[in-house]
Amino acid sequence: MQVPPNLFKKIRNYWIAYFRYNQYPDGVKFPFMYHVRWIARRLPKIGFDISTHVISPSGTKHNLSSATLDERVTGDMIGELKNVYFPLSMDSMLKNLDGWIVDVGAFNGYWAVELLSRFPGLKTILIEPNSKKVRNINKNLQLNKLSHRARVLESGLGRENGLGWLVESSDGSWGNWLQEDGPSQKELSREVSTITLERALNGVRPIIVKCNAEGAEFELVHQLMTLGLHPKLLILMVHSEFGNPDVLRNELIENNYSVTVVRDYGPRPIWHAILS
Numbered sequence: 271m272q273v274p275p276n277l278f279k280k281i282r283n284y285w286i287a288y289f290r291y292n293q294y295p296d297g298v299k300f301p302f303m304y305h306v307r308w309i310a311r312r313l314p315k316i317g318f319d320i321s322t323h324v325i326s327p328s329g330t331k332h333n334l335s336s337a338t339l340d341e342r343v344t345g346d347m348i349g350e351l352k353n354v355y356f357p358l359s360m361d362s363m364l365k366n367l368d369g370w371i372v373d374v375g376a377f378n379g380y381w382a383v384e385l386l387s388r389f390p391g392l393k394t395i396l397i398e399p400n401s402k403k404v405r406n407i408n409k410n411l412q413l414n415k416l417s418h419r420a421r422v423l424e425s426g427l428g429r430e431n432g433l434g435w436l437v438e439s440s441d442g443s444w445g446n447w448l449q450e451d452g453p454s455q456k457e458l459s460r461e462v463s464t465i466t467l468e469r470a471l472n473g474v475r476p477i478i479v480k481c482n483a484e485g486a487e488f489e490l491v492h493q494l495m496t497l498g499l500h501p502k503l504l505i506l507m508v509h510s511e512f513g514n515p516d517v518l519r520n521e522l523i524e525n526n527y528s529v530t531v532v533r534d535y536g537p538r539p540i541w542h543a544i545l546s
Contacts, residue, residue: 293345295352297327304334311338323413330387332380333409335402344380354532354540355381355505360478363502364389372476372501373397374427374490375483379407379420385478386416393419397470397483399426399436399448399462427486427493428464435459439484447484447512467493480505485512495525504543511537 303322310320319336326332326348334340347355368391373382376396386392398404404424411417426434426448437459439445450464467490479494479501481487487506494501504527508515519541522529526546533540 293341293349294324295327295345295349298348299325301325307334326384328384328388330384331410331413332383333378333406333413335378335406340378343377347380348384351533355480356384357503357505357532357542359544360503363478364392367391367477369393369477370395370474372471372474372479374479374481374486376407376422377403377482379410379422381480382420383410383414383416386419387414393421395421395423395470395474395476397423397425397427397465399424399434399464400446423465423470425463425465425470427467427470427483427489429466429489430464431466431469432464433461434464436462445484448486468497471497471499475499476501478503478505482507485509488513488518491518491521495521500525500527500545502545504541506541506543508539508541509537515539 301322301324303320304324307320307322321333321335323331323333324344326344332340332344334344364385367389370393371382371385372395373379374397376382376398379396379398382394382396386394396407398407401424404422407422408417411420411422426436428434428448428450430450432450434448434450436446437449439447448462448464449459476499479490481490481504483490487508491504491506504522506518508518519529522543527543528546530542530544531539532542
């Protein structure tokens with residue numbers, strides 16, 4: 271019996287179209303184990319989960335841990351929110367440019383790994399206090415053979431080099447926040463190290479900085495300006511429960527930044543601050 275040409279590819283495309291991995295845009299590739307993972311999560315009492323990865327349209331491999339949140343984060347980043355994470359101005363800004371990018375609250379490192387894959391002249395510093403996420407960052411770097419272009423710091427950005435507490439959020443790991451003062455419920459937190467921006471950078475002058483770290487944006491901007499550092503672009507997820515957005519905006523404007531609200535989520539908008 272002769273197998274029709276491209277039969278496997280046709281079956282695979284039918285599978286994707288039928289099950290509709292809606293969190294991902296067109297152009298994303300799904301290895302075989304992704305489909306196995308998708309089925310396994312829907313089987314009752316299976317008792318285990320499967321780590322796998324997806325491949326973005328740029329060819330970057332994004333490792334997915336056992337957490338279901340990983341699909342949502344990667345899907346948003348390369349899908350619906352791609353112009354938030356990768357504004358159109360970024361391509362011209364980074365073309366033929368060597369330099370450093372910094373990711374504060376790096377989660378699994380998806381943003382930095384995607385940029386390093388697209389722009390071979392870049393290096394990155396990733397700041398993340400959650401040890402599980404740090405392991406995932408290293409997996410993503412290794413998966414894409416990018417470890418030699420990255421510094422991974424298992425710390426939270428703080429006012430001082432010392433210790434703080436990573437407090438668990440009911441929203442899951444991406445909602446955890448750092449407290450430098452002792453939390454009221456220590457059973458819902460764990461001790462982590464804190465690091466100042468000056469020590470984290472160790473002489474690096476970043477050209478782009480992203481921050482999605484539940485309030486760290488206030489300390490980040492203050493320390494950047496105090497150090498006399500002015501990256502070309504800041505991507506800031508603002509959390510007004512941790513500080514005053516008006517004060518933050520004014521500090522940026524006073525330092526020659528043009529601030530644009532690219533996504534208005536009420537008390538949690540996303541800003542692009544571009545150096546004038």
